[in-house]
Amino acid sequence: MRFYCAFIAHETSRFSPIPTNLDSYRQQFLYMPSTGEGEEILAEVMGENSWCGALRRGGHEVVIGPVASAKPSRPTPRAAYDMLKHELVESVRKALPLDGVTLLLHGAQVAEGVDDCEGDMLAAVRDVVGPSVPIGVVFDLHGNVSEAMTANTDILLACLEYPHTDFDARAVQMSELVERVARSEISPVTVRRRVPMLGTYYTTASPMREFVDWAKSHEGRNGVLAVSITHGFAWSDVADCGANIIICADGNRGAAEALADNIADRYFALRDQIRSPRLTAEEAVALALSHDGSPVIIADTSDNPGGGAAGDSTFILRALLDAGVENAALGMLWDPVAAQFAARAGVGAQLKLRIGGKTGPGSGSPLDVDATVLSVRSDATQNAQGVISPLGLSALIQVAGVRIVINSIRDQVFDPNCFEAFGVDPRTCRIVVVKGQQHFRETFAPFLSRVIYATPPGTVNADYRSIAFDRAPKLMHPIINPPFRAFGRDWSAS
Amino acid sequence: MRLFTACFAHESSGFSPIPTSIENFRSTMLHRPSRGETVARRHNSIECALSAKAIERGYDLVESVGAVAMPSGPMTKTDFECIRDEIVSDLKQAMPVDAIALFLHGAQLAHGYDDCEGDLLAALRASAGPDIPIGVEIDLHGNISGAMIENATLIIPCKEYPHTDFLERADELLDILEATVAGRVKPVTSWRTLPMMGIFHTTRQPMRGIVDKLTSLEKQPEVLSASIAHGFPWADTPHTGMSVIIVTNNDKQSGDTLASQIGAELFAKRQQITVPLTSIDQAFSEAAAAAGDGPVIIADTADNAGGGAASDATFLLQEMIKREIGQAAIGMIWDPVAVDLAFTAGVGARLPMRIGGKVSPMSGDPVDAEVTVTALNKKLTQIAFGFRRTVGRAAALRIGGIDVVINANREQVHSPDCFTEMGIDLTSKRLVVVKSAQHFHARFNTLASKIIYAVGPGATSVDFSTFSYERLPRPIWPLDETAEFTP
Numbered sequence: 010m011r012f013y014c015a016f017i018a019h020e021t022s023r024f025s026p027i028p029t030n031l032d033s034y035r036q037q038f039l040y041m042p043s044t045g046e047g048e049e050i051l052a053e054v055m056g057e058n059s060w061c062g063a064l065r066r067g068g069h070e071v072v073i074g075p076v077a078s079a080k081p082s083r084p085t086p087r088a089a090y091d092m093l094k095h096e097l098v099e100s101v102r103k104a105l106p107l108d109g110v111t112l113l114l115h116g117a118q119v120a121e122g123v124d125d126c127e128g129d130m131l132a133a134v135r136d137v138v139g140p141s142v143p144i145g146v147v148f149d150l151h152g153n154v155s156e157a158m159t160a161n162t163d164i165l166l167a168c169l170e171y172p173h174t175d176f177d178a179r180a181v182q183m184s185e186l187v188e189r190v191a192r193s194e195i196s197p198v199t200v201r202r203r204v205p206m207l208g209t210y211y212t213t214a215s216p217m218r219e220f221v222d223w224a225k226s227h228e229g230r231n232g233v234l235a236v237s238i239t240h241g242f243a244w245s246d247v248a249d250c251g252a253n254i255i256i257c258a259d260g261n262r263g264a265a266e267a268l269a270d271n272i273a274d275r276y277f278a279l280r281d282q283i284r285s286p287r288l289t290a291e292e293a294v295a296l297a298l299s300h301d302g303s304p305v306i307i308a309d310t311s312d313n314p315g316g317g318a319a320g321d322s323t324f325i326l327r328a329l330l331d332a333g334v335e336n337a338a339l340g341m342l343w344d345p346v347a348a349q350f351a352a353r354a355g356v357g358a359q360l361k362l363r364i365g366g367k368t369g370p371g372s373g374s375p376l377d378v379d380a381t382v383l384s385v386r387s388d389a390t391q392n393a394q395g396v397i398s399p400l401g402l403s404a405l406i407q408v409a410g411v412r413i414v415i416n417s418i419r420d421q422v423f424d425p426n427c428f429e430a431f432g433v434d435p436r437t438c439r440i441v442v443v444k445g446q447q448h449f450r451e452t453f454a455p456f457l458s459r460v461i462y463a464t465p466p467g468t469v470n471a472d473y474r475s476i477a478f479d480r481a482p483k484l485m486h487p488i489i490n491p492p493f494r495a496f497g498r499d500w501s502a503s
Numbered sequence: 504m505r506l507f508t509a510c511f512a513h514e515s516s517g518f519s520p521i522p523t524s525i526e527n528f529r530s531t532m533l534h535r536p537s538r539g540e541t542v543a544r545r546h547n548s549i550e551c552a553l554s555a556k557a558i559e560r561g562y563d564l565v566e567s568v569g570a571v572a573m574p575s576g577p578m579t580k581t582d583f584e585c586i587r588d589e590i591v592s593d594l595k596q597a598m599p600v601d602a603i604a605l606f607l608h609g610a611q612l613a614h615g616y617d618d619c620e621g622d623l624l625a626a627l628r629a630s631a632g633p634d635i636p637i638g639v640e641i642d643l644h645g646n647i648s649g650a651m652i653e654n655a656t657l658i659i660p661c662k663e664y665p666h667t668d669f670l671e672r673a674d675e676l677l678d679i680l681e682a683t684v685a686g687r688v689k690p691v692t693s694w695r696t697l698p699m700m701g702i703f704h705t706t707r708q709p710m711r712g713i714v715d716k717l718t719s720l721e722k723q724p725e726v727l728s729a730s731i732a733h734g735f736p737w738a739d740t741p742h743t744g745m746s747v748i749i750v751t752n753n754d755k756q757s758g759d760t761l762a763s764q765i766g767a768e769l770f771a772k773r774q775q776i777t778v779p780l781t782s783i784d785q786a787f788s789e790a791a792a793a794a795g796d797g798p799v800i801i802a803d804t805a806d807n808a809g810g811g812a813a814s815d816a817t818f819l820l821q822e823m824i825k826r827e828i829g830q831a832a833i834g835m836i837w838d839p840v841a842v843d844l845a846f847t848a849g850v851g852a853r854l855p856m857r858i859g860g861k862v863s864p865m866s867g868d869p870v871d872a873e874v875t876v877t878a879l880n881k882k883l884t885q886i887a888f889g890f891r892r893t894v895g896r897a898a899a900l901r902i903g904g905i906d907v908v909i910n911a912n913r914e915q916v917h918s919p920d921c922f923t924e925m926g927i928d929l930t931s932k933r934l935v936v937v938k939s940a941q942h943f944h945a946r947f948n949t950l951a952s953k954i955i956y957a958v959g960p961g962a963t964s965v966d967f968s969t970f971s972y973e974r975l976p977r978p979i980w981p982l983d984e985t986a987e988f989t990p
Contacts, residue, residue: 026855028848086849346839346861354522355579361520361863367840369857370871377864 010108010191012184014061015074015097016054017130020081020151021119022244022317024468024476026369027082027419031089040076042100051076053396060111060180067188074100080419081317090120098133109187110134110144113180116152116167117242124247124480128157135161145187147180149173151242153249159199163190164257166235169221171212172448186234186257195259197234200266202273204252205485205495207243207473210283211447217283224272232259233268238276243481244317244469250481252276277500280486285462287472290328293463297440298332302458304438306449311467312371313446315421318468319343319368320444323376325465326365329411329442338435339442340414340427341400343367348415351404352385362406364415371468380406389430393423394448405431421445424452504684506557507600509567509590510550511623514574514644515612516737516811518962518970520863521575521913525582530912534569537593549888552673553604553640560677565600567593573913574811583613591626602680603627603637609645609660610735617740617974621650628654636683636690638676642666644735647694648742656683657690657750660730662714664705665945666888679727679750690727690750693758695766697745698979698986700736701777702965704941710776713768720761725754729761731769737811737963739972744979745769763990770988773980778804778956778965783822786957790934795952798932800943802954805961807940809915812962813837814938817859817867819959820907823936824870829904832929833936834921835897835914842911845876845898852876856900858909865961874900878926883910886946887917899925915939918946
């Protein structure tokens with residue numbers, strides 16, 4: 010059979026200080042089928058480990074459409090989005106006849122004038138392929154799900170894990186289901202239940218862990234093809250923001266609806282147990298110091314470049330210095346100016362540096378410090394979930410008891426090599442602060458003693474009551490507490 | 504005539520927050536002929552004028568290093584030694600030569616070296632021997648040391664601030680070297696140091712008159728060259744300060760007398776020739792009260808990239824926003840981060856942006872504002888010292904009624920192109936703030952209704968009491984009222 014595969018993903022934050030354009034995609038990856046631009050990235054992104062590889066191994070013919078991903082940032086300008094969408098739609102048209110369409114999308118992509126990019130793109134693809142060609146989509150659990158997304162797909166499922174360790178497996182699960190639809194083995198129905206919650210829920214912690222396992226255990230039973238628990242992405246600030254339960258089932262809509270209601274009720278009931286506590290920078294540092302064991306990882310969740318933040322905020326660094334913490338490391342502080350200064354001053358130099366606080370109020374005030382340059386590198390990289398990503402001109406500086414990795418290419422910490430490349434062994438530190446929310450956890454897990462998720466002020470601050478939402482629904486936990494009525498039903502406090 | 508030339512020029516500020524390595528030179532000009540490395544060499548630049556003129560004159564030219572960097576902090580020790588040794592080694596290779604002509608700054612520092620020019624000249628003198636004339640053209644903001652006087656045959660600083668006369672000085676230097684080699688003259692230097700430091704505009708009286716007097720002295724047959732080195736106050740060295748240099752044709756006595764006379768006049772008129780301290784608040788009040796055709800120009804003298812400041816201070820921009828000043832422009836604020844974000848956002852984009860305040864307490868607090876990107880320019884140029892120079896990537900942002908030009912390569916404002924090439928019409932403005940101490944004057948003078956020199960906090964503040972000096976020759980005016988000059 011002949012399948013179409015494409016990948017368009019951008020997690021969009023309307024509160025990010027970082028603008029987006031087509032070059033932002035080029036910096037991550039961008040393949041345009043009409044021109045062949047970026048062809049060299051296909052082997053890595055759409056290769057053997059991807060669902061495309063699985064389809065090829067199944068003996069199928071695979072047609073690759075546009076492949077585009079940018080780091081989280083502000084909405085994509087309309088012209089750039091229209092160009093991506095045009096690449097998608099025209100490459101689908103050119104690929105006809107097809108037995109199925111398989112797409113990897115984010116779910117939280119916003120363009121100027123288009124709040125629901127995924128729904129918009131899927132409607133356009135459906136228009137081209139007609140009602141009988143199955144369309145399957147795998148997306149990020151931080152995606153916001155729209156009516157247009159469920160209406161224009163046959164198979165819709167999200168990754169279940171945060172960190173997203175199961176993305177490849179879920180993509181393969183999606184493409185296998187599309188293949189079964191194409192063979193007329195199954196007749197899928199999709200049921201979606203909105204859950205009025207805004208939050209990020211770590212699937213590494215109880216009781217979220219057990220909840221996900223329980224929900225997933227329904228797959229393969231009673232015609233249930235896939236269960237998805239989405240968290241949503243509040244900072245997109247669109248009408249579809251929030252959590253969802255999505256059930257893909259083989260026929261029997263009634264049973265799927267009952268299951269969706271059941272899982273949604275449980276999800277909502279767990280709301281206070283699965284959300285992480287709010288912790289200021291000072292509280293997080295104090296908690297880390299009170300912990301017996303090392304290293305303690307403090308995640309600066311509010312300044313996660315992976316959520317559209319600049320990665321240059323100073324709140325936790327200030328708290329570490331104020332507390333006089335010894336043997337701490339912090340990375341990566343995005344500051345191309347300070348990185349260049351440190352590089353030019355040279356290893357061993359002692360100098361006054363102003364660090365961080367470069368891009369907006371979410372960055373906090375810059376810090377003026379007396380620094381010693383310990384290491385300078387322009388060739389350091391990290392493994393970002395399989396993609397080798399350069400850090401740009403980077404330096405390690407020592408400020409009092411804190412060693413700080415300053416980088417030039419904005420990125421969250423995925424890999425301990427962000428520290429090791431500069432001679433810092435995070436295993437031997439008392440406290441390691443990482444700019445990131447959760448993805449670091451996969452690689453730090455083997456040696457960390459404890460993770461503390463800090464929620465200081467910042468661009469992806471999870472203090473939902475304080476965020477100036479324009480379009481996101483307000484009848485949501487934890488903006489308000491139940492009982493309240495939302496999405497056509499009552500939500501009780503119990 | 505076989506002439507050896509080199510250019511190694513860096514105005515180094517002991518108070519600059521900007522570190523300096525050979526990389527800083529790579530982003531301005533670095534020409535290393537013995538290594539076959541040339542980065543952004545500018546044939547049509549002041550710094551290469553000696554070589555260019557030598558070619559015009561048909562000399563047998565041996566050109567060594569050409570290295571220029573924007574003013575910033577002291578250079579790293581190893582990088583300074585590397586370039587110094589390269590020039591000396593090039594000279595050894597080139598020997599025998601008839602004469603040596605150098606373009607240096609006069610206020611260069613490196614870690615471990617508070618007199619880079621003196622050190623370089625001593626090394627060249629040692630290699631060249633006592634008889635080969637070494638002529639040095641420098642910036643009038645040089646601090647002259649005994650080692651420089653001792654090892655150079657003659658030193659000619661430019662006379663004008665803004666420095667509009669570098670080319671004429673280059674010609675004079677070559678004329679005197681040629682006459683020396685031919686045995687027609689024997690240059691002898693008379694040098695008087697003055698216990699004073701500051702910034703002195705040659706565009707205003709009575710300094711204008713003193714400079715004109717130097718030019719007329721040069722008409723006397725025994726005077727080969729008469730100059731004032733204003734000095735560079737942001738270098739904490741034992742030879743920081745003003746000095747007078749008179750080069751005569753073997754007439755030391757006349758030279759000494761003239762040096763004393765000029766020195767006495769400068770010291771007596773120190774209050775009148777120095778830049779007045781106008782606070783930011785006072786500057787805006789004066790600007791508001793000014794009436795006349797064309798914009799009022801306020802120079803942000805304390806944040807002059809041309810003196811080693813970061814050029815990212817926000818004190819004046821904050822004041823403009825606070826006072827809700829319209830029909831205004833300010834430039835150039837050095838902010839490579841904001842320039843990148845503006846380029847990504849594109850012309851017409853409206854977004855929240857943090858501007859300036861990037862590198863030190865002297866930068867002030869960054870300004871958070873909702874901006875509209877009105878222009879982007881990948882290759883902004885301006886006219887500096889008579890030559891069109893590339894500034895590089897720049898963006899124009901509008902905040903209310905204020906047009907803000909931000910740039911990615913730190914550079915002071917020399918000409919109105921910094922605004923007009925960004926689509927900003929200065930004739931329609933009531934107020935224009937420029938980050939520059941004085942060089943802007945050469946090309947803004949004709950369009951300004953009034954020029955005000957504001958002194959805020961910053962690395963190039965003329966309020967010297969804000970810096971902690973340890974090695975200055977004391978007493979020195981204006982820090983010490985007890986300073987005296989005896990002719």
